[in-house]
Amino acid sequence: AQTVTQSQPEMSVQEAETVTLSCTYDTSENNYYLFWYKQPPSRQMILVIRQEAYKQQNATENRFSVNFQKAAKSFSLKISDSQLGDTAMYFCALREYETSGSRLTFGEGTQLTVNP
Amino acid sequence: DTEVTQTPKHLVMGMTNKKSLKCEQHMGHRAMYWYKQKAKKPPELMFVYSYEKLSINESVPSRFSPECPNSSLLNLHLHALQPEDSALYLCASSQDRERSYNEQFFGPGTRLTVL
Numbered sequence: 001a002q003t004v005t006q007s008q009p010e011m012s013v014q015e016a017e018t019v020t021l022s023c024t025y026d027t028s029e030n031n032y033y034l035f036w037y038k039q040p041p042s043r044q045m046i047l048v049i050r051q052e053a054y055k056q057q058n059a060t061e062n063r064f065s066v067n068f069q070k071a072a073k074s075f076s077l078k079i080s081d082s083q084l085g086d087t088a089m090y091f092c093a094l095r096e097y098e099t100s101g102s103r104l105t106f107g108e109g110t111q112l113t114v115n116p
Numbered sequence: 117d118t119e120v121t122q123t124p125k126h127l128v129m130g131m132t133n134k135k136s137l138k139c140e141q142h143m144g145h146r147a148m149y150w151y152k153q154k155a156k157k158p159p160e161l162m163f164v165y166s167y168e169k170l171s172i173n174e175s176v177p178s179r180f181s182p183e184c185p186n187s188s189l190l191n192l193h194l195h196a197l198q199p200e201d202s203a204l205y206l207c208a209s210s211q212d213r214e215r216s217y218n219e220q221f222f223g224p225g226t227r228l229t230v231l
Contacts (some may be wrong), residue, residue: 035219044120044224044225045159047221103161104161104220106158106159107158
C-alpha cells in the first residue's frame with residue numbers, strides 16, 4: 001500500500017526567507033503523481049504544485065518549487081521569499097496511476113508559520 | 117468558474133436529527149468526492165462519484181448517505197450521527213477519476229458539530 005510521510009509537524013520561517021518542507025513516500029508503481037496542497041486557516045485547500053513521476057524536471061510555480069528524487073522517493077517543497085499569506089497547513093499527496101483509482105494518499109501535514 | 121461551493125458553512129445537529137450537506141460545481145467535472153477532516157489531520161476519503169454513479173465507498177457507516185442528483189450537485193445526507201462525527205466535511209471535484217494527474221478542486225467545507 002502507498003504511504004506518504006511528512007516528518008515535520010510544524011515549521012516556522014521569517015518573512016522573505018526560504019523554507020523547505022520534506023515529504024517521503026512509498027509506492028510499488030512506476031507511474032504516479034505527487035501534489036502539494038495548501039490549507040490556510042479557515043480557508044479552502046488549494047493545489048500548490050504537481051509533479052509527474054516520469055518527468056525528471058522538477059516542477060516550479062513562481063515562488064514554489066520541488067526537489068523530486070525518484071530513487072529516494074522524496075518530494076520536498078521549497079518556498080522562496082516567504083510571505084505572510086504562506087502561513088498554512090501543507091499536505092503532500094500521492095496518486096498512483098494504476099491501482100489507486102481516485103484516491104489521494106495524504107501525508108499528516110506540516111503547519112508552516114511565516115513570521116513578520 | 118473554478119469554484120466548488122458548499123452549504124451550509126456551519127451545522128449543529130442533535131443525534132436524532134436528519135440534515136443534508138450540499139456541494140455544487142460548474143466546471144463540467146465528472147468526478148466528485150466527499151472527505152471528512154478532523155482538526156490538524158489530513159482529509160479522509162469517504163465517497164467518490166464518477167459520472168453520477170457511486171464508484172468508491174470507503175466503508176463509511178450507513179448514517180452517512182451520499183447522493184448525486186446530477187453532474188453538478190453532490191449531497192451528503194446525515195441521520196443519527198454520533199458526537200465523534202463532528203468534523204469538517206470537504207467536497208472536491210476533478211475532471212474525471214481516471215486520469216491521475218487531474219487536480220482535485222476542494223470546497224471550503226461544512227463544519228459539523230454533533231451534540
